[in-house]
Amino acid sequence: MESDIRASRYYQDGQVCNTSSPGKDLNAVKWWGWGLESKTYPLDDKPQFWPYLLKTLKLAKLSKCSRMTFEEVRLPPCRIDDRTLARVKRTVGAGISTGKHDRLTHSLGKSYLDLLNLRQGLIRNPPDAVAYPKDEQEVAKLLSFARANRISIVPFAGGSSVVGGVEPAKARGTKGAITVDLRRMKNVLHVDAVSLTATVEAGIPGPELENELNKRGFTLGHFPQSFQFSVLGGWIASRSAGQVSTKYGKIEDMVESLTLVSPNGKLDTKAVPASASGPQLKQVLIGSEGTMGVITKAKLRIHHVPAVSRYEGLMFKSFRNGINAIRETMQSGSVPAMMRLSDPDETMVSLMLSSQSATTKLGLWMLERLGYAPSRRCVMILGSEGDPTIVKAERQVAVGACKRNGAFAIGKGVGATWLNERFELPYLRDVLLDHCILVDTLETATTWDKLEALHGAMKRSIEEAIAEMGVAGLAFAHVSHAYPDGASIYYTIVAPQVAGKEVRQWLTMKKAATDCIMQNGGTLSHHHGIGKDHAPWIKQELGENGLALLRAIKRQLDPEGVMNPGKLLGSN
Numbered sequence: 001m002e003s004d005i006r007a008s009r010y011y012q013d014g015q016v017c018n019t020s021s022p023g024k025d026l027n028a029v030k031w032w033g034w035g036l037e038s039k040t041y042p043l044d045d046k047p048q049f050w051p052y053l054l055k056t057l058k059l060a061k062l063s064k065c066s067r068m069t070f071e072e073v074r075l076p077p078c079r080i081d082d083r084t085l086a087r088v089k090r091t092v093g094a095g096i097s098t099g100k101h102d103r104l105t106h107s108l109g110k111s112y113l114d115l116l117n118l119r120q121g122l123i124r125n126p127p128d129a130v131a132y133p134k135d136e137q138e139v140a141k142l143l144s145f146a147r148a149n150r151i152s153i154v155p156f157a158g159g160s161s162v163v164g165g166v167e168p169a170k171a172r173g174t175k176g177a178i179t180v181d182l183r184r185m186k187n188v189l190h191v192d193a194v195s196l197t198a199t200v201e202a203g204i205p206g207p208e209l210e211n212e213l214n215k216r217g218f219t220l221g222h223f224p225q226s227f228q229f230s231v232l233g234g235w236i237a238s239r240s241a242g243q244v245s246t247k248y249g250k251i252e253d254m255v256e257s258l259t260l261v262s263p264n265g266k267l268d269t270k271a272v273p274a275s276a277s278g279p280q281l282k283q284v285l286i287g288s289e290g291t292m293g294v295i296t297k298a299k300l301r302i303h304h305v306p307a308v309s310r311y312e313g314l315m316f317k318s319f320r321n322g323i324n325a326i327r328e329t330m331q332s333g334s335v336p337a338m339m340r341l342s343d344p345d346e347t348m349v350s351l352m353l354s355s356q357s358a359t360t361k362l363g364l365w366m367l368e369r370l371g372y373a374p375s376r377r378c379v380m381i382l383g384s385e386g387d388p389t390i391v392k393a394e395r396q397v398a399v400g401a402c403k404r405n406g407a408f409a410i411g412k413g414v415g416a417t418w419l420n421e422r423f424e425l426p427y428l429r430d431v432l433l434d435h436c437i438l439v440d441t442l443e444t445a446t447t448w449d450k451l452e453a454l455h456g457a458m459k460r461s462i463e464e465a466i467a468e469m470g471v472a473g474l475a476f477a478h479v480s481h482a483y484p485d486g487a488s489i490y491y492t493i494v495a496p497q498v499a500g501k502e503v504r505q506w507l508t509m510k511k512a513a514t515d516c517i518m519q520n521g522g523t524l525s526h527h528h529g530i531g532k533d534h535a536p537w538i539k540q541e542l543g544e545n546g547l548a549l550l551r552a553i554k555r556q557l558d559p560e561g562v563m564n565p566g567k568l569l570g571s572n
C-alpha cells in the first residue's frame with residue numbers, strides 16, 4: 001500500500017477544543033468514556049467476537065452494567081471561597097470556571113479505574129475550579145498566586161492519562177485545587193524550514209498540530225493511540241510514545257527545547273541540537289508530569305511528510321521467531337517505522353475482531369497447514385516510511401530478517417486495516433465496560449535478553465492474580481517501540497468484573513503486574529508515565545538517591561509543593 005499521510009484519516013475526528021468558549025465544546029466528547037459521544041466500536045460485522053470472549057473468560061452470558069447520567073452525578077462542593085476565586089480572576093484575568101461540566105471533565109483521566117469511578121459517579125477530588133489561561137503571563141501569575149495562597153495546581157492537556165495523572169489530590173495544607181487547561185494556548189508560533197523545527201504552544205491537540213505541519217509539508221511523526229484526544233503538553237509531560245516511535249523517536253527525542261513556568265519562575269532551555277553544558281535540564285523537565293511547573297511551549301524536531309508509507313502483515317510460527325526478527329533488524333542499523341508483533345493471544349483477539357472474509361478464512365486454513373498453528377502463531381505489522389530509496393532498503397532488511405525467522409508474508413491488506421483502525425480500538429473499552437468486563441492496559445520495556453522471560457512471567461502473574469478472585473482473565477501483549485538493545489511490551493487485560501469488588505480486583509491485578517515488571521528487569525513505565533498509580537514503586541525504580549535528587553529539583557522549582565501533588569514523586 002502506497003499511502004500519503006496528508007490524505008489519511010488520522011485526524012478526521014480530532015476537533016476537540018476551540019478557543020472561543022472554554023469548556024462548552026467538550027460536550028461532544030464522552031465525560032464517562034473514550035472519544036466522541038457519537039461513536040462506538042462496531043461489533044455487528046464480527047460475529048465471532050462475543051462467543052470467543054465468553055468462552056475465554058468462562059462466562060455463560062453477557063451481563064449489563066449501567067452508568068450514571070451527567071445529571072445524576074453529584075460533585076463535592078467547591079472548597080475555594082468566592083472571594084479567593086474573585087481574586088484569582090482579578091490577578092490572572094484568565095477564563096476561570098466552577099461549572100459542573102468543567103469540574104467533572106477535569107476530575108479524572110481515562111484509566112480503567114477512572115472510568116469505573118466516572119461511570120458510578122464517584123468523583124472524590126474534582127478541581128475546585130478550572131482555569132483557561134490565554135498566555136504564558138497568565139500561567140505565571142496563576143502559579144505565583146497559587147504559591148502565595150497555597151492552592152494546588154494540576155496541569156491538564158487532553159486528560160487521557162491512564163496512570164491517575166490529572167486527578168487533583170488532597171494535599172496537606174492546601175486550600176483546594178485549580179486545574180489549568182492550556183487549550184487556549186495552541187498556536188504554532190514558528191516553523192523553521194531550514195533547521196526543520198517548529199515552535200508550538202503546549203495546548204495544541206495532536207490533530208491540530210499535525211494538520212498545521214502537514215499544510216507546510218511537514219509532520220511531527222508522533223501518533224500515540226490517544227492521538228485524537230491528547231495534547232502536546234501532556235505528551236511532553238508524560239514522555240509519550242507514538243506508534244511509529246521506532247523511526248521518529250519518543251516525544252523526548254522530538255523536543256529540541258522547552259519553556260517551563262514554575263511557581264518559582266520561568267525556565268527556558270537552549271534551542272541547540274546537542275550540548276555538553278552539563279546534564280540536560282530539558283530531560284529532567286520532560287516527564288515531570290506537572291509536578292515542577294507548566295510546560296507552555298516547545299521547539300520540536302519535525303520531518304518532511306514521508307513520500308512513501310507502506311504497511312504490511314507477516315505471520316510467524318512463534319513469538320520467539322518474531323522477537324528475533326525485530327532484534328536482528330534493529331541491530332542491523334536499519335530503522336523501520338514500526339515492527340509491531342502480537343503474541344499468540346493478541347493475534348487470536350485481532351482475528352476475532354476482524355470481519356473475516358472467505359479469502360481470510362482460506363488463508364488461515366492454508367497457514368495452519370503450513371505449520372502456523374493457531375495456538376502459537378503471531379502476526380506482525382511492518383511499517384516503512386520516508387524517502388522511496390530509503391524505504392526500499394529498510395524494508396528489504398526488515399523483510400529479510402522476518403523471512404530468515406520463518407515469517408510468511410500475508411500482504412498489504414492487513415497493514416491497511418491496521419492503519420485505518422489504529423485509533424478505533426479504544427472505543428471497544430466502553431462497550432466491554434457496558435458488559436461488566438474489566439479492560440486495562442499496561443506497558444514496560446526491557447532489554448532483548450530479558451524480553452521473552454518477562455513476557456511469560458507477566459502473563460502468568462496477571463492471569464493468576466485475576467484467578468485469585470475467582471474469575472478467568474486473559475492477558476495478551478504486543479512488542480512495539482523497538483531499539484537496538486530492547487523493546488517495549490504492551491499488555492491488554494480482560495476479565496469479568498468481580499461485582500462489588502471491582503477496585504480491589506484491579507488493585508490486585510495491578511500490583512501483581514507491576515511487582516512482576518520490577519522483579520524481571522522491566523521499567524516501571526515506557527510511555528504511560530507514573531502519575532499516582534505507579535508512584536508507590538518510584539523509589540524502587542529510581543533508587544533512594546535518585547528519588548531524593550528529583551525531589552530536590554522539585555523543591556527548587558516548587559518550594560511550597562503546590563504543583564500536581566501526589567504524582568510521580570509520591571508524597572513528599
Ligand SMILES: Cc1cc2nc3c(=O)[nH]c(=O)nc-3n(C[C@H](O)[C@H](O)[C@H](O)COP(=O)(O)OP(=O)(O)OC[C@H]3O[C@@H](n4cnc5c(N)ncnc54)[C@H](O)[C@@H]3O)c2cc1C
Nearest residue numbers: 157158159160161165224225226231233234240241290295
Ligand atoms: C485509549 C488510550 C490510548 C493511549 N495510547 C497511548 C500511546 O499510544 N502512547 C502513549 O504514550 N500514551 C498513550 N496513552 C496515554 C496518554 O494518552 C498519554 O500519557 C498522553 O501523553 C497524555 O496526553 P494528554 O494530553 O492526554 O495529557 P494529560 O492526561 O492531560 O496529562 C498527562 C500528565 O501531564 C501533565 N501535564 C499535562 N499538560 C502539562 C503541561 N502543559 N505542563 C506540565 N504538565 C502537564 C498532567 O498533569 C498529567 O500529569 C493512551 C491513553 C488512552 C486512554
